[in-house]
Amino acid sequence: MNAPTTAEADVLEMAPIERPAQPLAMQQTGALAANSPVAMMLAARAQGVSLEEFGKMMDLQVRWEDREAEKLYNAAFAAFKAEAVRIVKGRKVSDGPLKGRDYAELHDVVDGVTEALSKHGLSTSWKVTRDEKDWLEVTCTLKHVGGHSEVVSMGGPPDAGGAKNQLQARASTITYLERYTLKAICGVAEGGDDTDGNPPAAVVPLDLLAAAREAAMGGWAALSKHIKSLSPADRAALEPESYALKKAAKAADEKGKQ
Structure with a gap:
């Protein structure tokens, strides 16, 4: 193996050069993206822009984007x-x-x-x-x-x-x-x-169905009163769910007797 030349020996004896720590964005990507917040802030600060002014600039940028x-x-x-x-x-x-x-x-x-x-x-x-x-x-x-x-x-x-x-x-x-x-x-x-x-979900409007089910939880009398308070159109719209409502009202009455 050949001995290193004088120039190579000088290089080998040189102490490592210490470099300042890089921002996280540069550590991860190898270069600081020009449009990253850190890069834009550094560029603005170099031109004498205050942090308050920089914040306003960023808000404007966000609205534009x-x-x-x-x-x-x-x-x-x-x-x-x-x-x-x-x-x-x-x-x-x-x-x-x-x-x-x-x-x-x-x-x-x-x-x-x-x-x-x-x-x-x-x-x-x-x-x-x-x-x-x-x-x-x-x-x-x-x-x-x-x-x-x-x-x-x-x-x-x-x-x-x-x-x-x-x-x-x-x-x-x-x-x-x-x-x-x-x-x-x-x-x-x-x-x-x-x-x-x-049928219940597709035919009956959800708000109409919710109110009827809540009334049914109070029993047959409460359901009957609620149904009578509805307009003819709403009663017709609720018809596909009538069996389930009556069943729920009956179950509520039976539970109340226990």
């Missing part, structure tokens, strides 16, 4: 609406007042809109934003990759119709709310819209 993100969202949503989105009614009602009618389930709506949404940088998600014993609320968010998002919320009571246990009743309402908030935020519907395979 929000407006630009909203523009991108609006353009993407307009492009999505131009797509030939088709929602298939994939299920037929097998019994009850709506027997023989077709309706779209949640996955039918999801399948119908997802490809077109993704094509234009849009995506949806749900969150249960209110979870109480007698009331559930679901919020659907439509978000663009640019950062802007819009939300739609809908609420209703647990669907106690049919032979559902408490968990099934809540799951039924959440699925129903997810389906309709998705349709609402995307502005889509099936041909002629659907009448749902679940």
Whole structure:
């Protein structure tokens, strides 16, 4: 092995050069991004800009970025609406007042809109934003990759119709709310819209149904009084749930006798 030259020996004997610690942003990326808050603050400070003035500049920047993100969202949503989105009614009602009618389930709506949404940088998600014993609320968010998002919320009571246990009743309402908030935020519907395979949730307005169920919890007399106070149109709208309401009122009376 050849001995190092005089120049190489000088280099080997040099003490390591100590460098000041770099900001975290530089440690992680190897370079400080010019548009990062740290870089912009350092540049502003170098030009004599105070922290207060820098804060105002950042607020202005954020508002500008929000407006630009909203523009991108609006353009993407307009492009999505131009797509030939088709929602298939994939299920037929097998019994009850709506027997023989077709309706779209949640996955039918999801399948119908997802490809077109993704094509234009849009995506949806749900969150249960209110979870109480007698009331559930679901919020659907439509978000663009640019950062802007819009939300739609809908609420209703647990669907106690049919032979559902408490968990099934809540799951039924959440699925129903997810389906309709998705349709609402995307502005889509099936041909002629659907009448749902679940009569209470689809036919009866949720606020009307909630009030009737609350009255039924007070027994037959309370339910009867409530029904008589309704307009003819509301009584007709409540009719698909009449059997379940009467059953609930009877159960409340029997419980009161115990």
